[in-house]
Every structure is written in structure tokens, then in C-alpha cells.
Amino acid sequence: VTDAPVCITCGDVAVPMRVVATGGEDGLADCVTEDGDAAEVDVALIDAVTAGDAVLVHACVAIQRLETEAVA
């Protein structure tokens, strides 16, 4: 069964992502999902992140840190 497309506004799509690089455009962090989808993420709402950290992302903003093993 394929997933129905999920609406971005809903809490449902707060997705776990891994930080790949920090210090990008305007202090955004490059992040990827487990499936390899990449996004530039605003990390202003959480403590400083470094490459390898796992974060929960909603609408391109990290709203929470996750334990590092949360994202493969």
C-alpha cells in the first residue's frame, strides 16, 4: 500500500532527518531523511546542531532534537 500524499501543515509530517552539514545559506542546515530526501532546515529553535545529529523537522524547521540513532 502506498502512502496517500500527506499534507505539509499537519503534525503528521514532522519527519526525522539527519544533519549533513551546518553553516549553509543564512545559517540553515543541510539535512536528509532516511529515504535520501534533502532539505535546508532552519535550526534556530533547537540547541546548536552538528553533522550527524538527528532532528524532527516540520515545514523546513527543526522543532526538536531526537536521539542520534533515531535516523539511520
Next chain:
Amino acid sequence: VKYVDEYRDAELGRALSIEIAAAVQPGRHYKIMEVCGGHTHAIYKYGIDDLLPDNVELVHGPGCPVCVIPMGRVDDGIALAREPGVIFTCFGDMLRIPGSTESLQDAKAGGADVRMVYSPLDALRIARSEPDRHVVFFAIGFETTAPSTALTLKRAKAEGIENFSVMCSHVTIVPPLKALLESPDLRLDGFVGPGHVATIVGARPFEFIPADYGKPVVISGFEPLDVLQSILMILRQIEGGEARVENQYKRVVPQEGNLRALEALAEVFVLRPHFEWRGLGFISQSALALSDAYADFDSERRFVVPGVRVADPKACQCGEVLKGVIKPWECKVFGTACTPEHAIGTCMVSPEGACAAYYNYGRFAREKVVV
């Protein structure tokens, strides 16, 4: 993936299902509302309702931000999209929401420059790259999404960007819950609380539910075992004669919320005196507008917005569905005149809408992970 696989384990699901069955009294009916559209989606995707005893009824709440936008607000958006020089940006699901005569997608087909974005930051990027045009972002969403708009506006202000504004339609979760609790036609026994809203606002805003109304609230994650465990926690509170806010989603939700996000919200937004919700009518202090410090970025102050008021279509019963008074299939047009392809009501448009969740998973391909 940790946090995903371990919360979809079929064995544990079966065990929880048995515990739930043991926790209820056979002669009693339990009506539990899941507030968030994400939970509604998970319940139907994984067939969680099939794992519950017959006397535990799940009622779907108003927590889908697309579903609660009234028609008039869509008409206002279309009016802005038609302003000369405007690039109108919004999340994908807003494109298909019906206004009184057309949707934003129709307006786009008719020549308006309407573009889908994945975040407000994407809209700001368009503004930077097209300085001769004015970019409007149609901001919707609960407290989970509002910080993203707030951070983008703070950036826009810091950069001195003048061709960007926000048509703010962010809503807040507590006032509609109060309205539902005051509603005489809906008697609820407990709430599955919205996990990602609580990640921002914390657990405290929900404390009025047990304190003033004597109903338990369990803030829940979005995986199937999260939802099952939350239901069990609610039932145990009810049977134990308790009512308090519990946090099932402790791995993500801090008790106090995200203080930086709350600071950003307080700087950028103020509460609107009232806001119209589809199906629920006007609810006081239930939505956000831009603060005076961000007046220059307020589409409603930069443009003349018609402020259209349109009654919901008569055939559509989204209001009753949003209040949990009827189930989606009880609506007269469900699955016939109203389908995800040709939606009359908002609840059928967004995948988190209760009607779309029933239609997509109930009628065709309900995926079962357990039993």
C-alpha cells in the same frame, strides 16, 4: 529506523489490543476524540479502530488546518492572487480547497500566478529572486507550523525585504477544543492530544481539560503503537476515576514545550479577536494575526482584502464531521458527489481530513499491521 519500526511492531500491537479490551467495562460506552488530523490518518492507515472493543468509539477532531479554513478565506486568497504583480504561494493542499466559485488551482488555470511551496522559507526565496513582484504567502496551520512562518518573517525583516507578505490564517488548538467541550451535542470521555502541537506549546495548555471539564488528555505520538498506548492510558484514567494530562510522547514532547518557538510566536503574532472556522463558526481568540512590529509584512494591511463571508455548502456536513457529531460516511454526499478528486468539503481534500482518511483507507485499501 528507530522511533518508527519499534512503534509498528505487530506483537506489541496485539498485546496492547488485549490490554485495552481488559481495561473497559462491557456495559459502558467510551467516546474518545483524537484532536489531530495526523492521528486520524494513522488510525485509518493502520486500522487501529479495528483493534478496539466495540464500545470504544473514536471521534475525529478539528485538527486538520486545511479542513477548518472557511470558504470566504479561500475567496480572499484568490482575490489577492489576482492582484497585479502578485505571486501567491501556499501549501499544496490549499490549492484544491473549494472557494465559493473556484479554488486557487482554478485561479491559477485562469492566469493568476499561484505557486505551491513546501515552507514559508521557499516563499521568501521566491521574493528574493523576483524583486519586481510581490510574494504573498498564505499561512495556515496550528502551533506546529506557525513557528516556521515566524522564523521566515524574522528573516525577511532582518534582510529588509519589502516585496513579501503573509496572509496569516494560523489557528490555535485550545479555543476549538473549548468550543467542542461546551457543545451540548457531543459528550466526550477523553482526548488523544496532538503530539506535535504539544512539542511547541508543551503540556500545560491542555490542563484546562481535566481541570475544568474532568476529562483525561494523553499527548500522543503518531505511530500505531503510540495511538494504541494513548487510548489505553485514557481508558485507565477513566476507569481509575482520574482526569489529568499525561504525556505518552515523552521521547519528543517536553513538558514546557519549545521556549524558543514560543518566543518567536510571541514576537511575530498576536491573537485575533475572533476567526471563522469551517463548520464551527466564529471562535474568539482562536487564530493569529501579525503583530504591529510586522505590519509591513501583513498582506491584509498591504492589500484590500475583501473579507468574504460565505455559508458552507448545504449538502456538505464538514461542520458536523469536524465536531465529531457524525461519521464521514453519514454525510449525504460522502463518496458520491464528494470524493478526493472532486471534493465539495474540505474534509475530503486534505489526506488528514476525516472524510479523505475514511475514503482512502476504509473503502479501498485499509492496511492492517496487526491481528
